[in-house]
Each structure stands twice: as C-alpha cells, then as structure tokens.
Amino acid sequence: MSFTYEALPMRVVFGAGSLRQLPEEAERLGLRRLLVLSTPGQRALAEQTAALFGDACAGMFSEARMHVPVEVAEAARAAARDTGADGCLAVGGGSTVGLGKAIALDSGLPVICVPTTYAGSEMTPVWGLTENGRKRTGRDRSVLPRSVVYDPELTVRLPVEVSVTSGFNAVAHAVEALYAPDASPIVSVMAEEAVRSLATALPAVAADPLDIDARTDALRGAWLCGACLGATTMSLHHKLCHILGGTFDLPHAATHTVLLPYVAALNLPAAPAADQSLRRALDTDAVPTRLAHLATALGAPRSLAELGLTEADLAEVVTQAQTQPYANPRPVTAQELRSLLVDALKGSLAG
Numbered sequence: 001m002s003f004t005y006e007a008l009p010m011r012v013v014f015g016a017g018s019l020r021q022l023p024e025e026a027e028r029l030g031l032r033r034l035l036v037l038s039t040p041g042q043r044a045l046a047e048q049t050a051a052l053f054g055d056a057c058a059g060m061f062s063e064a065r066m067h068v069p070v071e072v073a074e075a076a077r078a079a080a081r082d083t084g085a086d087g088c089l090a091v092g093g094g095s096t097v098g099l100g101k102a103i104a105l106d107s108g109l110p111v112i113c114v115p116t117t118y119a120g121s122e123m124t125p126v127w128g129l130t131e132n133g134r135k136r137t138g139r140d141r142s143v144l145p146r147s148v149v150y151d152p153e154l155t156v157r158l159p160v161e162v163s164v165t166s167g168f169n170a171v172a173h174a175v176e177a178l179y180a181p182d183a184s185p186i187v188s189v190m191a192e193e194a195v196r197s198l199a200t201a202l203p204a205v206a207a208d209p210l211d212i213d214a215r216t217d218a219l220r221g222a223w224l225c226g227a228c229l230g231a232t233t234m235s236l237h238h239k240l241c242h243i244l245g246g247t248f249d250l251p252h253a254a255t256h257t258v259l260l261p262y263v264a265a266l267n268l269p270a271a272p273a274a275d276q277s278l279r280r281a282l283d284t285d286a287v288p289t290r291l292a293h294l295a296t297a298l299g300a301p302r303s304l305a306e307l308g309l310t311e312a313d314l315a316e317v318v319t320q321a322q323t324q325p326y327a328n329p330r331p332v333t334a335q336e337l338r339s340l341l342v343d344a345l346k347g348s349l350a351g
C-alpha cells in the first residue's frame with residue numbers, strides 16, 4: 001500500500017443548537033464586520049443568524065443562486081467592499097457557500113459557513129463560477145472556509161425531496177472518494193462511515209423530517225462526505241453531473257441521485273476495495289441496485305428523462321466527457337458511456 005494524504009485545516013463545530021456558538025467562532029477569527037449571505041428563500045434564517053451578531057453584522061446579501069453566476073458573484077463582491085466587510089458568513093446550501101468562496105477568491109476575505117443542506121461544499125477548497133452557460137471550477141486554499149458550524153436543527157425544514165437528493169449528492173462524493181486516484185485509508189474509513197450513516201438516516205428523515213436524531217446522523221454523514229470530496233479527486237460521476245448541470249441545466253442534487261447507480265455499476269467491478277466498503281456500508285451484495293432502490297423508495301426521481309434530458313442530448317454529453325479528461329478507476333469508451341447514459345435516461349435500475 002502507498003498513498004499521500006494531506007489534511008485540510010478545517011474547524012468544525014457540530015451539534016443541535018450549535019448556531020448559538022457562531023459569535024464565538026467569529027471572535028476566534030477576529031471578525032467584526034460580517035456580510036451575511038443566503039439565497040432569497042433563506043433570507044429569514046439569514047436575518048435570524050445575523051441578529052446573533054448585533055453590530056458585528058456589516059450587511060446582508062441574499063441573492064445567492066445555483067452554480068454562482070458571475071454577475072451574482074460580482075454583485076456580492078461589491079456588497080462586501082461597500083459594507084467594509086472583514087469576512088463572510090454563508091448560511092445555506094452549496095449555492096450560498098459557493099458565493100462565499102467566490103468572494104474569498106477575489107478578496108481573500110475569510111468565510112464562516114452554516115450549512116443547511118448535505119451538499120458538502122463547506123469542506124472543500126473547490127470554487128465554481130458560471131459564465132455564458134459554462135461552469136469553471138478550480139481549487140484554491142484561500143476559499144476553504146475557516147470555520148463550519150453544523151446545527152442539525154437548521155435542517156429540519158429542508159423538504160424531504162431535497163433532503164433525499166442532497167443526501168445522495170453527498171453519498172456520490174464518498175463513492176468516488178473510495179476509488180479516487182488519491183484515495184487513502186483515512187479517507188476510505190470516512191467514506192464508508194459516511195455512506196452507512198446517510199443510508200440509515202435518510203429513510204428516517206423521510207419518515208419524520210423533524211426527527212432530530214435522524215437529522216443529526218444525516219448531517220454528520222454529509223460532513224464526512226464533504227471531507228472526502230475535499231480530500232480527493234472526483235471521477236466520471238462528477239464529470240457527467242457537471243456536464244448535465246452546466247450544459248443542460250439539469251438540477252444538481254437530483255442529477256447526482258439518478259446517475260450514481262449507473263456509474264457505480266460501470267466502475268465498481270474495476271474498484272474491488274471500494275465495492276467491498278460500499279457493500280458493508282449498504283449491507284448488500286449489489287451496490288448499484290441498492291443505491292437505485294433506496295433513492296426511489298424515498299421518492300427521488302427515477303430517470304434522467306424525468307429531469308428533462310432527451311435521447312438527442314446524449315451525443316453532446318458523450319462528446320464533452322470524451323474531450324475533457326477526468327480521473328476514473330478504468331478507461332471508458334464512447335460506446336460504454338452512451339450505453340450508461342441510455343440506461344440512466346430510462347431509469348433501468350430504478351426499482
């Protein structure tokens with residue numbers, strides 16, 4: 001066995017009610033003028049959070065949008081300058097965290113995150129910006145949040161449908177971390193535990209969204225999945241989701257949910273250790289069908305067609321995937337890729 005592992009300097013404060021510790025986190029970082037970021041839909045929660053800071057809140061910017069359009073990033077950067085902010089507080093899912101990272105990339109301002117979905121962006125140094133329908137991404141240590149406060153109480157209002165797809169988005173990070181070119185034993189331990197915890201928690205969340213124990217387990221799993229994402233290089237699954245979201249505007253988390261079983265079916269035979277970990281985590285001999293059946297049993301979309309993709313779109317997806325290099329445990333031909341996409345388009349593994 002040989003591997004390289006580099007720990008990211010992450011600080012995590014976790015637990016029901018931990019939102020109240022937020023002012024201490026800002027104080028630790030010496031921040032006195034925070035710009036509070038959110039989506040329009042989470043403005044009320046952002047205001048409630050801002051109230052914890054009193055005078056240390058420099059202002060609010062509540063226009064975060066999926067995939068960080070450059071014009072939104074520019075408006076947020078201007079708000080940070082105009083308010084004299086010395087840091088940002090991102091309250092929300094991956095879109096809001098992504099906006100905080102866009103500000104950090106430009107200005108170096110530190111970001112504190114309060115995640116409210118299971119997307120995991122708060123654990124990674126990966127930024128993204130979308131311009132003219134194309135999303136650019138990159139890794140930069142300066143965008144890695146300085147402190148992350150995970151409070152499961154904030155996730156009880158996350159609708160079940162979003163909880164399930166966001167949870168599978170997280171599971172996809174762990175699956176691809178298990179067979180990443182830079183996988184390592186510590187990441188594999190985190191990934192296996194992360195999948196186990198989400199696979200157990202999501203049905204309980206779907207049965208009772210207010211169940212704080214289930215929400216706690218789901219958020220703990222999502223944190224671990226995000227840490228796996230931050231520590232490794234993603235493969236075919238993330239490449240395809242990036243293309244399907246960027247070029248065809250398919251919804252981010254739902255696309256991850258539908259596609260994952262098909263990529264797992266293609267890749268796991270070439271990644272036996274990852275397959276074994278997932279079999280243990282999911283308590284099954286057939287990981288791809290277990291993933292597909294779990295998602296559909298919890299009400300997730302069953303096929304890419306349901307998300308708006310058509311057969312005519314497949315050639316473009318294949319072309320883009322074949323021309324943009326990505327890591328993968330095995331090489332994939334255009335024919336194999338097309339056949340994977342045809343299956344996902346139809347939902348052939350959905351129970």
Ligand code: NAD
Pocket residue numbers: 039040041042065066067068092093094095096098116117118119120121122124125126127128154155156157158159162166169229252253
């Ligand atoms: P999102 O942040 O857009 O949130 C989805 C919707 O749910 C929004 O309308 C939001 O207002 C609402 N919402 C969020 N939390 C809620 C809550 N607790 N209660 C009620 N409503 C709530 O979606 P997402 O799936 O969290 O993030 C997706 C984005 O994150 C994509 O752009 C993706 O590319 C990015 N992402 C980046 C990384 C990275 O490492 N850079 C990792 C994962 C995801």
